[in-house]
Amino acid sequence: MENTAAKKVFNFSLLNRVFTFARPYRKSFILSMFLTVVLAVISPLRPYLIQLTVDKYIANAMVQMIVTITIVQIVLLLLETVVRFSFTYLTNWLGQSVIKDLRVTVFKKVIHLNLSFFDKTPIGTLTTRTINDIEAINDIFSEGIISIVADVLMILAILGVMFAQDWRLTLVSLSPFPVLILATYWFKESVNKSFHRVRNAVSALNAFVQEHITGMVVVQAFAAEKRENEKFRNINRDHRKANVDAIFAYSIFFPVVEIILATSLGLMVWYGANKVLNYEVTQGVMIAFIMYLNMLFRPLRILADKFNTLQMGMVASERVFKLLDSNDYIDDKGKVGGEGMKGDIKFEDVSFSYVPDRYVLKNISFHAKPGQTIAIVGHTGSGKTTIISILNRLYDIQKGTIKIDDVPLPDYKLDAVRGKIGVVLQDVFLFAGSIYENITLRNEAISREQVEEAARLIGMHDFIMQLPGGYDYPVMERGTTLSLGQRQLISFVRALLYDPAILVLDEATSSVDTESELLIQQAIDKLISDRTAIVIAHRLSTISKADQIIVLDKGEIREMGNHEELLKKEGYYYKLYTMQFKKEGAV
Template sequence: MENSAVKKKVFDVSLLRRIFSFTVPYRRSFIISMILTVLLAVISPMRPYLIQLTVDKYIANQMMQMLIYISIIQIGLLLLETVFRFYFSYLTNWLGQSVVKDMRVAVYKKIIHLNLAFFDKTPIGTLTTRTINDIEAINDVFSEGLISIIADMLMIVAILGVMFYEDWRLTLISLSPFPILIIATYIFKESVNKSFFRVRNAVASLNAYVQEHLTGIVIVQAFSAEKREYARFRQINKEHRRANVDAIFAYSVFFPVVEIILAISLGLMVWWGANKVLNYEVTQGVMIAFIMYLNMLFRPLRMLADKFNTLQMGMVASERVFKIMDSDDYIPDNGIESAAKMRGAITFDHVYFAYKEQEYVLKDINFHGDPGETIAIVGHTGSGKTTIISILNRLYEIQQGSIRIDGKDIREYALQSLRSKIGVVLQDVFLFAGSIYENITLRNPDISREQVEQAARLIGMHDFIMQLPGGYDYQVMERGSTLSLGQRQLISFVRALLYDPAILILDEATSSVDTESEMLIQRAIDKLIADRTSIVIAHRLSTISKADKIIVLDKGVVKEMGSHEELLKLEGFYYKLHSMQFKQPDTI
């Protein structure tokens, strides 16, 4: 996936339409916020006009009673505007957060259903940025972006309309420095825009780098690479700081420039207006009102360029988020068959598979396993053993051939139903932060505590769990770091048994544990594979000697197939593997 941010038109109508489609459930709030923009635009010029009226009519004519009334009206109008502004600000931010909530849920739902091939080519840190930072930027489209820009533009139009109505010549004199402001705004907008793009890219790089290196912290420390990785992190972080500092510099220059232009406008207005007041061509009330009009006019203008940048960054963020949501890199789930009564007969028929197009890692794989059989797959690292189990439960889609279970192509089964009947125990067991009970059930509310305890007793794990503080409620740290590898394996066995799969896959489940743990795991395996079709991947050939069928893989090709005794008699590839392993135990 492309990490770098690319420029996007501020008003990409299709993108805006799609963003605002998420406001449909909150249509009422959106409409109210738009009504408030109009009301605020109408109310804003009224206070200066009332002050002008007060000075020119009621103070000049000493109409004290009317002066009290008009003061009360102004206070009431100020309070009303304050309430409207508060409600407008609250509503737009509430709307933005509601949209962000819905969008984040939609994106996360999309991500967890994507094909594993998508994750092979996309850094997890980048997806974290999309799900959190980029979607948060879309919130600004509502709170500080389009709606706020519309409100400011309406206010500017309303104020300018009143100013031209009051005195068009005084208005033109006051606005004469505006070309300078337009030029300064354009320079500021472009400068900040470039900095923001750099900030976005730096944030994505930081997230990806931190996630990757904290996940692999064991390797970093084992090879004493802390200084090198620290230096690289400092470099990425320095670019993030530099981009932010450039944006800060632009702000530091722009806002004083705006204040200077405002001062020039006020100076020109006072210089020209004072002569007109002395000649009775302009009233004092108009002069006071114009000072207020100019301040009110410059307030939104001061922030308009910044809001356009915010909107553009929101558009860029939305484009990247929608790119994920539009991804078709997922396993199609068109099957309608239920796997509830699956018996477990497995057939691979001329199967070809490649992670990258035409670079096949499995070539013309053919084998069959009857229900209840144990099929072992052996071979050197990289021969395609793990790939076979990945395509069996459709984590990846094959390019040629077919895979059938009970005579039906696996694509005919509903995907969730298919995977629910295939239990997988991996070599590297992943446990989530949470209790042991939650890790076993994967937070499935349909599984009771009694069922969990029964499965744990069957595997021989119950007594160990009960010795832990809190028993089944013992909190496992991230990735199960507080438990040994053997204990994590046994927990994964309990999990697999609990879901009662028709097909059980064991991927090198005993390759990295001590002898005592291996004995416990082997007993658990014997109970797990009873009456189930099992596919066992193992380096230790001693653990698969009793398998009904052994498939020998080399570079994605089936070299030999048969029972342990049959393959030894052939004195071929399996015989060589067996001889090497028993001469030099556990070195393969």
């Protein structure tokens, strides 16, 4: 579970980095800051005009000036409304523009990360970084630093006018402020801690729900509904407790602010009334001070809340930038394209480990000539799928050399070499969308005719056309509306459509019925004649036809040769053969 702790220190360098994403919108940022100054100047004007009206124009029965000053106040009110609307809209627009660019940057980073990063990072964490955390960064602009600056400037402007009018009356009016400062500090710290707890609780809820919806078959199959529901109740209880604590802080703070405001007004009226009676302060000043105090307390009520919002945005930005700073990606400095690739594969003393110094492949060497079919067999965990992963440069090797057409793998452009390797995996993943979109992966350069031709080669065209909508039939998330065999056949069409120089089948026929396997085998026979094929499979029909069979055991090659040669040796392959294939009646 993702856990975050409240941080005390405000990181200005981090804030500066956030604002680098606002550089393309610097004009909007400058305009929003200018509007903060305008609001600070406009805010004290209306109370002052009312003071002027009471003390001068009403006292002297200057009716025409009263009408004029009223019109001026209406215009001023409309102007303040327009400026405040523009400020609110502009800051939110700025925030949304920044997070739009930032989200694209983060997603681009994520899809280029090394697979080892995904091996050790939960999917929910990456989803939170890309969606929730970046959304929180928007608050830095819409409710954070710019809004805080606007409120502070307005507070300073009002205080300045008040002190200029009567500094003694101002000091008396503000005498309860130390209590407000203490209350604000308590509120800020309390809500900040509660918000962090709420965030952690939400993360736990999301992870629990996502995991259990995905694994609902297991939950129901083992009648674990009651136990899992109890676990959910406990997590949900923590979430409620964190929210209630935050509500408690709000419930105390805002009434306290109202009490302090009422106390300030009472002290101001008590002290001001004596000065009015002694002709030291005018009635207009008293009315203006009432308005000033209300305007002063309005931003003070929410300033602490805005600081918390800003801090949460900073915490979110720290997580996002940590992801952006990750160097866990494949170095793509190759210059060689994949045009004319023949598929000549050489592994020369290749060793690889997912974890440092724990090699899963050790000194692997073999040569697959163009057009040959190489089968790789071995027990689970022997390193078969790892060979496919490093050939595709999903991971970089630590020792040895992999060459395609005598060119070291890192010398190829990453997209070039992957574009020439067609892969059909055992665990087929289909995206939510149509069958056509899943086959083409939304590549607009691939025509419907090309898709249909590839489907016919696999024998999938007639099946697809029987579905409602044909190639436009909607595939639900992970392809749940199709059988596993049908999903593998669609994946096979997808691989063949890109006309690969190298064809990789990772247990591609392990979950299909005999009829479907026959269709795949017929397509393979047509296509591998001029392609290099690497096959990981247990089916005898695939392995026995291979030009060369590599037997892996604990990351090492134990035997190499064709089907007949390895059977004669009566070694590792012979043991695998007798254990795994005897049931098929092939012995």
